[in-house]
Amino acid sequence: MSVLQMQRISICAMKKDRKAILKDLQGFGAIEIETSKAGGDGLTKMDTLEDRQKFEKRISVLEQALDVLQEKTPEKTSMFSSLEGKKLVEQDEYSKVVADHVRILEAAGELIALRKKQSEALAETVRLQTQKEILRPWLALDIPMSFEGTKAARVFIGSIGSVLNQDEIAGQIAEYAPDLSAADIEIVSKDKDQTCLTVVCLREEADRMEEALRAAGFAKPVNVPSGIPAEEIQKIEERLDDIRQEIHKITGEIIKKSDERSSFKLLSDYYRMKVQRYEALSEMPQTKQTFVLSGYIPAKLAGKISGYLNEKYSLFVEVKDLEEEEEAPVLLENGKAAGSVEGVLASFGLPAKGEMDPTKIMFIFYVVLFGMMLSDAAYGLIVSVACFVLLKKYPRMSESMSKSLRMFMYCGISTLVWGILFGGYFGDVVDVVSGVFFGHEVSIPALWFIPLNDPMRLLIFSMLLGMIHLFTGLGIKGYMCIRDKRYLDFFCDVVLWYLLLIGLILMLLPSSLFYSISQMTIVFPPALQTLSKGLAIIGAVGILLMSGRSSKNPGLRIALGAYDLYNITGWLSDVLSYSRLLALGLATGVIASVVNQMGSMAGKGIFGAIVFIIVFIIGHVFNLAINLLGAYVHTNRLQYVEFFGKFYEGGGREFHPLRADTKYVDIKEETK
Incomplete structure (x- = not known):
């Protein structure tokens, strides 16, 4: 256990x-x-809520300070930074930071204040730029924007939301107020959206002029300074220069505090641990x-x-x-090898009370099935070596990441073995390269057989491996029954099923159906044929009579037994599921061969070699990625549905x- x-x-x-x-x-x-x-x-x-809130507030301050530093002076990380794990800090360094916590918290607060000050400066920059854009159409105006005229004359400064000339504006004024005296209209600027202008009229006609202008769509500018536009823009430029210098100064002060980054991290983790202890307290x-x-x-x-x-x-x-x-x-504790698939088990569910941990047995089947699906020696070598190098280079990576890489390393080794057995090395790259570029085709023979040449043989082997997998699951169920002294359950739910299934298999092997699939002729002696029928009958009758043993009603008992006996179709479905070993294994080889053929279409020579290398790299990277994902997904499925379905429910609490x-x-x- x-x-x-x-x-x-x-x-x-x-x-x-x-x-x-x-x-x-x-x-x-x-x-x-x-x-x-x-x-x-x-x-x-x-009640430690108040203390926890105090520590969490300090954590928040330190995290905000780290965000400020990351924004202004990003921490340099490699593309494999997620594998590096947490930095190991000596106790002395940690103690110094904790002892200096007051100063570090003050430094974090100063950083936050600097960012706030900088944000305010940036907000003012945006406001001034907006004001500058509002004033830009009025650059030609040589009087203050707030100027309203003299004792005798009234001046209107504003814009009309369309493109008009002086005559058109005068015409619209005359249309709405025909009795007005002549007014002086001057266009300051115009663009596709508006016409900026000034209108001067007699003071006594100001009210009627204002009504006429309003009717023509005239509007006074809002939120503009009272001075002359050109002078106001000059002031804005000067203020923007001051703000830029201020922002630059603040950025420099922030950068000076980048040395505090490690202290912020250490102190943040210190308060995290205190929160955890106070929760326990x-x-x-x-x-x-x-x-x-x-x-x-x-x-x-x-x-x-x-x-x-x-x-x-x-x-x-x-x-x-x-x-x-x-x-x-x-x-769970399964050692480094079997422990690498604990994450797969945990994704389904940890063992509930009384259940056996299947990790070690699952590990064997997992790497075997995975390797058989990917089944290319070169791919397996790449995966296993890459994972091994990463594990050695980054020994402090997280435990979950380390387990995953170890799992893929073992799966890569399995893939390498299956690839050698099936003769797959980047598909048939050796054959293609030797034939196209050297004029004499050379191939590396398969240690067992080539699946593309004999797919039915692989199908039979896949189903045989599936039966072993399923029988192992049923055997684990039997072990748990014996361990818990449930001997009747062991006989009814395990032994009877073994008898039925073994009997049916022995009846199938010498049949014409099996021959049509495998092209193998198997002949059993009459005694073994009789035995197989007897095993199947005993198993079927036993399941029919005993599966519903919990019910005292004879009719219901038989009905429950018949329903359980119908589950033989589920076994057939489970066995057929292992045909995915054939499908994914062939897919890897077929796609690899197609990539090699596509790469060789340019022929030999320098150009042909360049084309082949490019197609080879892109094609095989894609093939490795897609089939690696497919092997992972379908291997998990065979564990979760077919294997665990025979004995395992999960539901344990971590x-x-x-x-x-x-x-x-x-x-x-x-x-x-």
Whole structure:
């Protein structure tokens, strides 16, 4: 079993030590706090919401400061930065940052203030540019925009929303106010949208002139300065220069603080860990002098952690097995090889209580099926080497990424093996290159057979592999029945199905149907033929009578048995699903061969070689990518639907210990 055994750990200690104990437990990252069984009279829980909000506010300040630095001085990262993982920081460096937290928080606040100041300056720049654009049509105006005339004359400054000349404007005024005296109309500028103008009339006719102008579509400018437009634009230019210098100065001050980036990250993670500890603190029952902590711990770590705590603190630690009805969280441990597919299992569901962890068995079938679907030695070598190099180059990548790359590395090795067995090296590139460019076709023989030349052979093998996969799943179900001492279930739900299926297979092999598919003639002795029929009949009758054994009604019992017996069609469907091994394996080889043929169409010579190389690279990169995805998806499907469908339901709860869940760095803990 690769599901680690869990125990319940209970700690009772002095209240003054609770924060230090939580910090140590967070460093171990091995206890999931669950205090439902730790309550009692006289025990209360501490409200830590205010403290958590205070720490979260500081985290927000530090994150905003990091955003400012990233905006102005982006951190240089490589294209593989997502694989680099978190930086490992020594305890001394971490302690220095924590001790200097007041200054660092002030620096973060200054950065935020600088960005706010810069944003305000940029907003003013936009406002001034807008004002400048509004004034631009009035550059030829040599009087202030606010000027309204003298005692004897009234001046109107504004625009009409259409393109007009002086006569047209005068005509429209005369149309609306024919009795007005002559007015002086001067066009300042015009464009496709408007005509800017000034109109001068006698003071006593100002009201009627204003009505006439309004009727003609005249409008006064809004939000413009009162001075002469050219002078106002000059002032705006000067102010814009000042703002640009101010923004440049602020940017320089921000860049000077880029050295604080690592401190911001470290302190941000420090407060994250404090939030996590205070969340745990709020769950712990306590009195005025003591506190109680309870939770789940892997049995193999219980002795080490309890010993460490007893040695360092004055407390009481109790470790005991879980109660019968208690459902523990699930933590898997399968080693590096099999553990690489734990993510695939977790995507379906972790083992529920009483279920077996199928990871190690699934790993074997997973890499075999994956390699058979991709089935090209060159592709397998590329995938496995690329994953191996990345794993070695980036040892601190996240655990989930590391598992995924290891899984693809093992799948690549499997693909390499299947490729050698099937004679696939970038499809038939050796044949094509030797025949086109060297005039003498050379090929690397398949160690077993070439699927493109004998697809039915591969189909038969695929279905055989599928039967082994399905029978293994049924066998795991039988193992769990025996382990739980459910012997009747083992006989009725496993043995009877084995008898029926084996009997039907033995009846199929010597039949004409099997011969028409495989072109293989198989002859069994009469005794074996009789035995196969007997096995099938015993299995079918047993399933018919025993599948509905939970019902006392004979009619319903037979009906349930008949329904379960009908599931033989499901087995047939499951076996046929493994034909996808043939389909994807052939697809890889066919597309690769087509790419090689397309590349060779330009013939030999320098031009032909260049064309071949270009087509070869593009085509095979595409083929590798699309078939790598297809192999991954369909291998998962064969595990989830066909294999797990025979014995596995999942639904277990993942183990979530109190740990230092940081964002930027990992703190190198002192050896405990």
